[in-house]
Amino acid sequence: MRPLAIGSRKNRGVSLGLLALFLAAAQCLQSQGVSLYIPQSAINATVEEDILLSVEYSCHGIPTIEWKYTSNWGAQKLVEWKPGTQANISQSHKDRLCTFDNGSIQLFSVGVRDSGYYVITVTERLGSSQFGTIVLHVSEILYEDLHFVAVFLAFLAAVAALLISLMWVCNKCAYKFQRKRRHKLKESTTEEIELQDVEC
Numbered sequence: 001m002r003p004l005a006i007g008s009r010k011n012r013g014v015s016l017g018l019l020a021l022f023l024a025a026a027q028c029l030q031s032q033g034v035s036l037y038i039p040q041s042a043i044n045a046t047v048e049e050d051i052l053l054s055v056e057y058s059c060h061g062i063p064t065i066e067w068k069y070t071s072n073w074g075a076q077k078l079v080e081w082k083p084g085t086q087a088n089i090s091q092s093h094k095d096r097l098c099t100f101d102n103g104s105i106q107l108f109s110v111g112v113r114d115s116g117y118y119v120i121t122v123t124e125r126l127g128s129s130q131f132g133t134i135v136l137h138v139s140e141i142l143y144e145d146l147h148f149v150a151v152f153l154a155f156l157a158a159v160a161a162l163l164i165s166l167m168w169v170c171n172k173c174a175y176k177f178q179r180k181r182r183h184k185l186k187e188s189t190t191e192e193i194e195l196q197d198v199e200c
Contacts, residue, residue, distance in 0.1 A: 071116025
């Protein structure tokens with residue numbers, strides 16, 4: 001009977017080992033369930049505007065969220081935090097960046113130098129991660145429009161001044177012409193009166 005008992009113990013050990021393996025595999029599969037959703041992957045903005053880089057993530061446990069910025073001016077890490085804890089914001093963006101527990105960040109008063117690629121990485125405690133990118137383009141269209149409007153208004157003012165000057169000159173000419181005509185009419189009437197006096 002002893003050999004049978006040893007064999008059943010062996011089978012039981014294999015079964016427990018397989019069960020532990022399945023549980024570990026299920027745990028691994030669950031831990032790799034990081035998903036990231038970016039509703040708007042490209043954002044156009046103007047200077048001095050406040051911008052929300054919106055994302056949503058789902059995972060098991062509390063992840064580490066990190067945002068990096070890459071552009072023609074270089075690359076840098078902007079912020080890193082775990083939801084519910086204080087964010088570690090870079091010195092360059094200390095007063096210009098706000099974090100949210102869903103992974104989103106807000107940039108205040110953006111400039112042209114803020115244009116570039118913003119990469120978010122969501123990393124779980126066990127090491128699995130997911131990343132996404134948002135492209136931000138900041139332009140000075142508002143200032144170009146104001147410049148265009150200012151130039152257009154200056155052009156209109158110049159045209160108006162020219163027209164007023166022409167009207168003034170025309171008015172002066174018309175006044176001189178009428179004055180000469182009146183003077184000639186006066187002379188002709190006096191000549192007629194003198195001729196009538198002579199005839200009489």
